[in-house]
Amino acid sequence: xxxxxxxxxxxxxxxxxxxxxxxxxxxxxxxxxxxxxxxxxxxxxxxxxxxxxxxxxxxxxxxxxxxxxxxxxxxxxxxxxxxxxxxxxxxxxxxxxxxxxxxxxxxxxxxxxxxxxxxxxxxxxxxxxxxxxxxxxxxxxxxxxxxxxxxxxxxxxxxxxxxxxxxxxxxxxxxxxxxxxxxxxxxxxxxxxxxxxxxxxxxxxxxxxxxxxxxxxxxxxxxxxxxxxxxxxxxxxxxxxxxxxxxxxxxxxxxxxxxxxxxxxxxxxxxxxxxxxxxxxxxxxxxxxxxxxxxxxxxxxxxxxxxxxxxxxxxxxxxxxxxxxxxxxxxxxxxxxxxxxxxxxxxxxxxxxxxxxxxxxxxxxxxxxxxxxxxxxxxxxxxxxxxxxxxxxxxx
Amino acid sequence: xxxxxxxxxxxxxxxxxxxxxxxxxxxxxxxxxxxxxxxxxxxxxxxxxxxxxxxxxxxxxxxxxxxxxxxxxxxxxxxxxxxxxxxxxxxxxxxxxxxxxxxxxxxxxxxxxxxxxxxxxxxxxxxxxxxxxxxxxxxxxxxxxxxxxxxxxxxxxxxxxxxxxxxxxxxxxxxxxxxxxxxxxxxxxxxxxxxxxxxxxxxxxxxxxxxxxxxxxxxxxxxxxxxxxxxxxxxxxxxxxxxxxxxxxxxxxxxxxxxxxxxxxxxxxxxxxxxxxxxxxxxxxxxxxxxxxxxxxxxxxxxxxxxxxxxxxxxxxxxxxxxxxxxxxxxxxxxxxxxxxxxxxxxxxxxxxxxxxxxxxxxxxxxxxxxxxxxxxxxxxxxxxxxxxxxxxxxx
Numbered sequence: 001x002x003x004x005x006x007x008x009x010x011x012x013x014x015x016x017x018x019x020x021x022x023x024x025x026x027x028x029x030x031x032x033x034x035x036x037x038x039x040x041x042x043x044x045x046x047x048x049x050x051x052x053x054x055x056x057x058x059x060x061x062x063x064x065x066x067x068x069x070x071x072x073x074x075x076x077x078x079x080x081x082x083x084x085x086x087x088x089x090x091x092x093x094x095x096x097x098x099x100x101x102x103x104x105x106x107x108x109x110x111x112x113x114x115x116x117x118x119x120x121x122x123x124x125x126x127x128x129x130x131x132x133x134x135x136x137x138x139x140x141x142x143x144x145x146x147x148x149x150x151x152x153x154x155x156x157x158x159x160x161x162x163x164x165x166x167x168x169x170x171x172x173x174x175x176x177x178x179x180x181x182x183x184x185x186x187x188x189x190x191x192x193x194x195x196x197x198x199x200x201x202x203x204x205x206x207x208x209x210x211x212x213x214x215x216x217x218x219x220x221x222x223x224x225x226x227x228x229x230x231x232x233x234x235x236x237x238x239x240x241x242x243x244x245x246x247x248x249x250x251x252x253x254x255x256x257x258x259x260x261x262x263x264x265x266x267x268x269x270x271x272x273x274x275x276x277x278x279x280x281x282x283x284x285x286x287x288x289x290x291x292x293x294x295x296x297x298x299x300x301x302x303x304x305x306x307x308x309x310x311x312x313x314x315x316x317x318x319x320x321x322x323x324x325x326x327x328x329x330x331x332x333x334x335x336x337x338x339x340x341x342x343x344x345x346x347x348x349x350x351x352x353x354x355x356x357x358x359x360x361x362x363x364x365x366x367x368x369x370x371x372x373x374x375x376x377x378x379x380x381x382x383x384x385x386x387x388x389x390x391x392x393x394x395x396x
Numbered sequence: 397x398x399x400x401x402x403x404x405x406x407x408x409x410x411x412x413x414x415x416x417x418x419x420x421x422x423x424x425x426x427x428x429x430x431x432x433x434x435x436x437x438x439x440x441x442x443x444x445x446x447x448x449x450x451x452x453x454x455x456x457x458x459x460x461x462x463x464x465x466x467x468x469x470x471x472x473x474x475x476x477x478x479x480x481x482x483x484x485x486x487x488x489x490x491x492x493x494x495x496x497x498x499x500x501x502x503x504x505x506x507x508x509x510x511x512x513x514x515x516x517x518x519x520x521x522x523x524x525x526x527x528x529x530x531x532x533x534x535x536x537x538x539x540x541x542x543x544x545x546x547x548x549x550x551x552x553x554x555x556x557x558x559x560x561x562x563x564x565x566x567x568x569x570x571x572x573x574x575x576x577x578x579x580x581x582x583x584x585x586x587x588x589x590x591x592x593x594x595x596x597x598x599x600x601x602x603x604x605x606x607x608x609x610x611x612x613x614x615x616x617x618x619x620x621x622x623x624x625x626x627x628x629x630x631x632x633x634x635x636x637x638x639x640x641x642x643x644x645x646x647x648x649x650x651x652x653x654x655x656x657x658x659x660x661x662x663x664x665x666x667x668x669x670x671x672x673x674x675x676x677x678x679x680x681x682x683x684x685x686x687x688x689x690x691x692x693x694x695x696x697x698x699x700x701x702x703x704x705x706x707x708x709x710x711x712x713x714x715x716x717x718x719x720x721x722x723x724x725x726x727x728x729x730x731x732x733x734x735x736x737x738x739x740x741x742x743x744x745x746x747x748x749x750x751x752x753x754x755x756x757x758x759x760x761x762x763x764x765x766x767x768x769x770x771x772x773x774x775x776x777x778x779x780x781x782x783x784x785x786x787x788x789x790x791x792x
Contacts, residue, residue, distance in 0.1 A: 066759070067759045067760045067762070067763045069720050069760070070718055070762075071719050071720065071721070072719065270668070271713075272666070272668035272710070272713040272714040273713060273715060274716075297766070300718065301718040302712075302718065302723060302762055302766045303709055303713055303766055313699055314668070314713075316698075316699055317667075317668040317710075318668040318669055319669060320669035320670075322466055322468070322696070322698065323467050323468065324465050324466050327698060363462070363463045364463045364465070366463070366466075366698055367463045367698070370693070370698045370699055
């Protein structure tokens with residue numbers, strides 16, 4: 001039996017204790033004797049469960065590549081077209097790039113990732129294959145879930161639906177969609193295909209919905225209707241959901257009710273320049289809210305990095321969460337919220353949970369979040385894989 | 397003559413060269429011989445002029461103090477009242493705290509600061525005296541300009557105007573104001589006092605304007621009218637200016653015209669949770685736009701730190717500035733924009749400018765901004781005061 005004890009840790013910033021880990025699972029807290037166990041000193045660090053990156057695009061990050069000089073036009077379609085072009089021009093290899101992001105994310109304490117992988121008539125399923133390779137190669141660092149994501153549209157690019165099926169057959173675990181009106185220009189048609197794939201392959205759904213205000217609200221209604229009709233409660237995520245930030249508060253209230261009723265999850269990146277879901281209100285309505293970094297340093301933009309503590313800060317800034325309990329809520333979205341969205345079994349700090357853990361240096365939990373220091377320890381499956389912000393050489 | 401040459405630096409990310417500094421001033425670039433000069437290797441770093449922190453509150457940061465557990469109510473007045481209370485309860489010493497922020501800011505490459513210092517009937521001018529002490533003690537690290545700031549209102553707290561005068565007599569260089577309708581409940585009365593002090597003491601004006609939409613717009617009109625009537629063009633700043641983010645675009649356009657005509661500067665913190673001025677539009681209209689961190693880890697909120705490169709990133713995120721030239725604009729607001737607002741003489745990288753400089757590690761200028769690494773070198777008045785993110789022990 002493989003045992004590890006980390007002494008002097010403070011679970012969620014509470015009282016100091018020891019955590020006992022056996023064969024990758026949390027087996028207890030306190031002064032339990034554990035013969036032959038490896039002993040580590042937590043030095044009073046704050047113990048939290050692994051950070052959950054619930055929305056990113058690992059196949060197309062430019063991490064580690066030459067700086068990409070961005071001079072792209074402002075429209076969504078211009079960015080999508082440019083990205084397909086740059087994939088060839090720059091030689092963005094999905095396996096190599098997703099591996100770089102996986103390692104960086106793991107060093108930052110992310111233990112689970114949902115990544116949306118482009119599927120289109122140019123790249124085919126090469127992106128899926130590349131990220132699947134990373135998923136296997138780095139499975140001891142981080143767990144990766146793939147969404148087959150039709151970034152360039154499905155109905156407007158014949159052949160894409162077949163490729164989506166192929167992606168699901170290869171091992172993508174979620175079917176993606178995006179802007180049913182905005183991109184495919186056919187909200188009913190787009191969503192019927194997405195939900196048909198979900199039914200036939202028995203996979204969850206995750207739809208990028210950037211559509212603004214009343215247009216996005218209409219698409220959201222179509223999604224809630226299908227979720228209810230097909231009995232997919234708890235299996236559907238709407239990412240971005242900018243329409244929940246619209247001004248018509250009565251309409252927003254009705255949408256929130258519908259989301260709560262159909263147990264649809266909401267994923268936010270907490271964008272500063274767009275209307276956005278009010279996370280506290282959603283959580284109070286019983287909706288699972290998770291967070292993601294979106295594209296990390298890619299042809300869309302330069303700012304994002306995969307640090308989910310920085311994301312918690314951005315959630316706090318976007319939602320004006322200033323009190324200590326509110327900062328804790330922002331972190332909760334980046335941990336437990338993501339875990340619920342990804343339907344992770346055995347996630348958390350309870351005895352019996354998997355030992356996917358992060359030890360933070362900090363005075364209090366909110367202080368550790370806002371300070372975003374290098375992570376003291378990151379454990380995946382009970383093994384230390386990173387220390388003081390750097391991946392252990394044996395792990396990568 | 398005191399000479400320093402830094403070899404292999406890239407001004408604004410351009411071609412590598414050497415910079416020659418004599419007696420605190422930039423005396424040339426290139427292969428100029430400089431007998432007896434100290435020689436440093438810039439290692440290809442990117443040279444920019446010193447970062448300008450154009451709006452903060454150094455007298456009341458909690459940096460270095462025990463974590464403050466924030467459970468304050470959401471209203472502006474609740475935050476103001478709580479802050480006066482905590483000043484006594486926590487023992488927030490303005491000299492000690494402003495010194496901590498000055499040293500941290502300098503280590504991050506900030507060479508100039510405008511700080512708003514509370515003046516009210518409880519603290520009197522003790523805050524001003526404390527920050528003046530820091531201004532003198534750390535003048536070799538960073539230049540500090542003080543605004544006499546009536547945070548708790550002027551007309552609603554009799555005696556405050558006298559204290560404001562005293563603050564200006566003691567050495568505050570700018571007269572502040574805030575929310576003439578929202579706090580003092582008398583927009584005409586409040587602004588008449590502010591502008592009267594500006595005239596009598598010959599000092600610039602900086603008014604915090606959080607008032608929303610049409611209310612803020614009305615206060616802004618009152619400010620532009622007084623600026624024009626008193627010939628104070630170029631001497632007035634409106635901080636925050638949330639009303640410029642309101643939905644009535646015709647009204648916004650009229651306000652921008654009035655600001656441009658009266659040469660009023662706009663200061664933004666790029667708040668993610670509030671309507672905010674669109675910085676690109678203001679710059680295109682010829683308005684000076686500067687940026688600040690606002691309160692750094694204080695009783696108002698935990699997130700802000702005084703890193704002006706992080707502020708540039710937040711400006712970029714808030715204003716959706718994705719292209720390389722747009723990231724450069726965000727940095728320009730945190731350098732040249734602040735310098736123009738503070739009316740700094742001899743600021744910049746030109747020969748003849750003061751050698752207030754920062755050397756950044758980075759591939760390109762935008763890459764250096766978004767990566768926010770520790771600053772390789774910070775120079776104040778031609779002297780290296782920080783290296784790799786840490787203040788030189790002799791400097792502090």
